[in-house]
Each structure stands twice: as C-alpha cells, then as structure tokens.
Amino acid sequence: KQMQKPPNFPPGPVWLPFVGSLYELKRLSKLLGGQHHALQALAQKYKTDVLGLKLGNEHVVTVFSYPFVREVLTNDVYDGRPDNFFLKLRCLGKKNGITCTEGETWSSQRNFVNRHLRNLGFGKKPMEVMIRDEIAEVLSILQSNGCNVSVDKFLAPSILNVIWVLITGERIPREDSLLKELLDLFHIRSRAFDMTGGTLSQYPWLRHIVPEWSGYNLIQKVNTNMKDFFMKIIREHQQTWEEGKNEDLIYRYISEMQLNNKNGEDFNEDQLVMICLDLFIAGAQTTSGTLDFAFLLMVMYPDVQKRVQEEIDKYFGKNWVIEYADRHKAPYVEAVLLEVMRFRHVLPIIGPRRVMHDTVLGEYVLPKDTTILISLYSVHNSSKYWKNSESFMPERFLDENGSLIANEKLIPFGLGRRRCLGEILAKTAIFMFFVEILRKYTVTLSPDSEAPTARCLPGITLSPVHYSAKFVERS
Numbered sequence: 001k002q003m004q005k006p007p008n009f010p011p012g013p014v015w016l017p018f019v020g021s022l023y024e025l026k027r028l029s030k031l032l033g034g035q036h037h038a039l040q041a042l043a044q045k046y047k048t049d050v051l052g053l054k055l056g057n058e059h060v061v062t063v064f065s066y067p068f069v070r071e072v073l074t075n076d077v078y079d080g081r082p083d084n085f086f087l088k089l090r091c092l093g094k095k096n097g098i099t100c101t102e103g104e105t106w107s108s109q110r111n112f113v114n115r116h117l118r119n120l121g122f123g124k125k126p127m128e129v130m131i132r133d134e135i136a137e138v139l140s141i142l143q144s145n146g147c148n149v150s151v152d153k154f155l156a157p158s159i160l161n162v163i164w165v166l167i168t169g170e171r172i173p174r175e176d177s178l179l180k181e182l183l184d185l186f187h188i189r190s191r192a193f194d195m196t197g198g199t200l201s202q203y204p205w206l207r208h209i210v211p212e213w214s215g216y217n218l219i220q221k222v223n224t225n226m227k228d229f230f231m232k233i234i235r236e237h238q239q240t241w242e243e244g245k246n247e248d249l250i251y252r253y254i255s256e257m258q259l260n261n262k263n264g265e266d267f268n269e270d271q272l273v274m275i276c277l278d279l280f281i282a283g284a285q286t287t288s289g290t291l292d293f294a295f296l297l298m299v300m301y302p303d304v305q306k307r308v309q310e311e312i313d314k315y316f317g318k319n320w321v322i323e324y325a326d327r328h329k330a331p332y333v334e335a336v337l338l339e340v341m342r343f344r345h346v347l348p349i350i351g352p353r354r355v356m357h358d359t360v361l362g363e364y365v366l367p368k369d370t371t372i373l374i375s376l377y378s379v380h381n382s383s384k385y386w387k388n389s390e391s392f393m394p395e396r397f398l399d400e401n402g403s404l405i406a407n408e409k410l411i412p413f414g415l416g417r418r419r420c421l422g423e424i425l426a427k428t429a430i431f432m433f434f435v436e437i438l439r440k441y442t443v444t445l446s447p448d449s450e451a452p453t454a455r456c457l458p459g460i461t462l463s464p465v466h467y468s469a470k471f472v473e474r475s
C-alpha cells in the first residue's frame with residue numbers, strides 16, 4: 001500500500017506507510033557508497049532535477065541542476081533550517097548560534113560574528129600572519145620527518161589553531177593534550193552523526209528504545225563534552241573580562257552581553273557556546289579535508305604537481321613572502337585549486353534548508369516546512385556543465401592565454417545570504433598551505449601506503465580513502 005503524495009510534489013520513489021522512501025535511500029546509499037550517489041541515482045531513475053522523497057514524517061526535496069540549485073540558494077523562501085529532532089540534537093537541544101537558526105536570531109548572530117571576525121583581522125593581514133606561523137611549524141616538522149604523513153591529521157591542528165586564535169585569542173601547541181582532546185571530540189562527533197545517518201531525525205522515539213544503537217547516547221555524550229569544553233574557556237574569559245578587552249571573539253561577545261544587550265535574550269552564553277561550535281564544526285574538517293584531497297591529487301597527477309611547482313618557482317622563487325593576493329600571479333595554481341574543489345568537493349550535499357511558506361519550484365509545488373537538500377556534487381560533476389567532467393583537468397579554468405576563467409557553476413561555498421561565512425579564511429589557508437608546502441617539497445605516496453584511489457569515504461564531509469604521503473625536500 002502506498003501513501004498519497006501532495007499535489008504536484010516532485011517525482012520520486014513510492015512512499016510506503018511509516019518509512020516513506022527511507023529504506024530505498026538507505027539501500028542505495030550503502031550500495032553506491034554515499035548519500036550523494038544514491039540521490040543522484042534516484043534523480044536519474046525518475047528523470048528529474050527535483051527529487052521528492054518522504055523520510056519518516058519529513059517531506060524531503062533534493063535539487064540537482066544549476067538553475068534549481070541557484071534558485072534555492074538565492075531565494076529567501078528557502079533560507080530556513082528544518083525544525084527536526086536531528087538539528088536540535090546538533091545544536092545541543094536549543095536552536096542557537098548560526099548554522100541551525102533562522103530569522104532574527106540567525107541574522108543578529110551571523111552579522112555580529114561576521115563584523116567582529118573582520119575587525120579581528122579575518123580576511124586581512126593579521127589572519128595571513130597567523131596562517132604563516134602555522135605553515136612555519138608544519139614545514140619544520142616536515143624537515144625532521146616527511147615520511148608516512150597522514151595529510152588530514154597532520155594539517156588539522158594548524159587549521160584548527162587559526163580558527164582557535166580568532167575565537168579564543170591563543171593558539172594551542174600541537175603536543176598539548178587539549179588539542180588532541182578537541183580533535184578527538186570532533187572526530188567522534190562526525191562519526192556519531194554519520195552513524196545515525198539521520199535515522200534519529202525521522203524516528204526520534206528510537207532514542208527511548210535503542211539509545212545505544214541509534215547513536216543517541218554517543219551524540220549526547222559528545223555534546224556534553226564539547227559544551228563543557230567551550231564553557232570552561234568562556235568562563236575563564238568572563239573572569240578576566242573588563243571593558244575595552246576585545247582581542248578575541250569571545251571577549252567581544254561578552255562585551256556585547258554586558259554592555260549592549262538590552263534584554264539578555266539575543267546575546268547569551270548558550271548562543272556563544274553554539275557559535276564556537278558552529279565555527280569549528282563548519283570550518284575545521286572542511287578546510288583540512290580540501291587540502292587532503294589537493295595533496296592526494298598531486299600524488300595521483302605528478303605532471304600537474306610538476307607544473308604547479310614550475311609556476312611557484314617562476315613567480316615566487318624561494319624567498320618571496322607569499323600572500324593570498326599573489327594568487328593571481330600564478331593562474332595555473334589557482335586553476336588547480338578550483339579543480340580540486342570541483343572534482344572532490346568535501347560537501348557533496350549541502351543544506352538542509354526549510355521552505356518557509358508554500359512555494360513553487362519549476363513545475364512543482366513545495367509545501368511549507370519541506371526540507372530541501374542541495375546536491376553540489378551533481379552541479380560540479382554534471383557533463384552538462386563540464387567537458388570530461390569525470391577527469392581532473394585544471395586547464396578547464398584557463399583560457400588560451402593561460403588566464404584564469406571563472407565558471408559560475410563552481411559554487412563550493414554556496415551562494416546567497418547563507419553562503420559560507422568562513423570562505424575567505426578557507427581559501428586563504430588552502431592557497432597558502434598548498435603553495436608553501438609545494439615550494440619546498442614534492443609529495444609522493446609513502447612506500448607503505450595503500451595505492452591511492454579516487455574513491456571517497458562517505459560521511460558528513462567527504463574524505464579520501466586513507467593514504468600516507470611522503471614529502472621529499474626539493475633540491
């Protein structure tokens with residue numbers, strides 16, 4: 001027996017009572033190695049660019065083609081976040097912070113963070129200085145031991161530290177147990193969320209029956225640990241806060257709480273904890289994961305690596321202090337990094353968004369509160385938009401004179417009002433780490449490593465199948 005779909009709802013598999021199309025999606029995700037592949041296969045099967053599913057009680061629509069993706073990302077009606085159990089769990093029970101909120105709370109918190117990160121040097125010279133300090137450390141470690149490097153694990157502390165300094169005013173030394181604890185928590189967290197695969201969102205009552213199996217207990221434990229972790233740092237800041245103290249985001253937020261917060265509702269400790277979490281969750285794994293893919297692709301395409309190094313030598317030599325603004329001097333290097341983000345984007349599916357009121361998308365009607373997923377994977381890999389889309393070809397971003405050409409179909413940081421808040425930090429860090437490391441080292445596969453593969457590990461963020469790299473000093 002099938003369930004009735006709302007009138008003019010986008011096409012998709014049948015809805016079975018109780019589970020909707022959840023079983024079909026899970027089956028395909030397992031079979032094809034990721035939800036993004038499963039969703040794309042369903043879109044192909046139903047010959048549609050707008051796919052309609054029912055997952056538990058939730059109406060879920062995924063968009064695949066550039067025009068629909070663009071419309072969803074830029075039309076305010078899709079600016080909401082779903083009010084489901086899973087997102088509540090993600091933001092520690094209350095809808096606080098930036099990523100999970102909408103409306104007034106979202107705009108006041110996002111604007112505050114945007115403004116103050118910029119005042120702290122985000123996107124400017126001070127941020128580049130922090131990144132350069134982290135690079136200096138990475139290079140000195142490579143000099144003493146460049147073998148058997150797991151790129152993601154190796155670079156994650158440095159990326160985390162850049163965000164950490166902006167938020168807390170201090171960096172954490174690599175060998176500090178605090179850093180390890182924090183990285184472990186993020187790691188367990190992404191595994192815990194992945195493990196539930198959204199099942200808890202569709203069937204929240206499962207937490208009462210099978211709290212261990214459903215991942216609920218693990219998520220709760222990680223949430224409590226993360227909250228305690230940030231609360232401790234916030235409390236330390238509160239004890240040392242005085243008017244005029246503004247050297248990091250936490251002090252600035254406390255100043256807002258103390259001085260400008262009329263009723264205490266908008267700017268409070270709960271919001272601040274969530275903002276810290278939002279920035280780390282959204283920023284750390286995505287940025288170091290992109291670098292992980294970039295170096296893996298250099299291992300797999302040594303000719304591309306060689307050309308990158310030739311450009312670096314030609315335009316920067318050995319001693320030029322490279323800045324992010326210098327990227328335009330070396331268009332091939334920029335093209336490589338754009339192609340990395342197209343070919344292996346760390347966020348194949350973005351969202352979820354919530355339809356704020358009944359609306360029309362193309363020929364379909366989407367009821368209020370429909371959840372929307374956006375397949376950047378499909379936009380970035382469609383042969384409709386990219387010649388030889390399945391090939392890694394940096395030249396696609398260069399014209400016949402070797403100058404960079406933009407392509408509006410490449411949208412790794414999203415579009416519109418909810419586009420990535422950390423884009424400038426991510427792009428700067430990726431460019432500077434990539435160029436500075438390849439200026440000094442050639443990356444190859446470590447002799448004990450598994451052969452590199454184009455396959456990815458599915459998860460909240462996509463990552464390469466584990467490989468170990470060897471960094472050989474260039475003569």
Ligand code: HEM
Pocket residue numbers: 098099100110163278279280282283284286287290346347350351352412413414415417418419420421422423425426
């Ligand atoms: C390569 C690295 C990164 C990629 C590919 C990336 C990509 C994205 C994308 C596609 C979105 C939009 C989600 C949507 O439309 O629903 C987003 C949102 C966001 N990003 Fe990033 N991001 C990266 C790094 C960062 C960094 C370094 C930070 C901060 C330090 C950050 C903070 C955020 C936040 C807070 C949001 C939520 C914005 C909102 O809901 O209004 N991201 N990111």
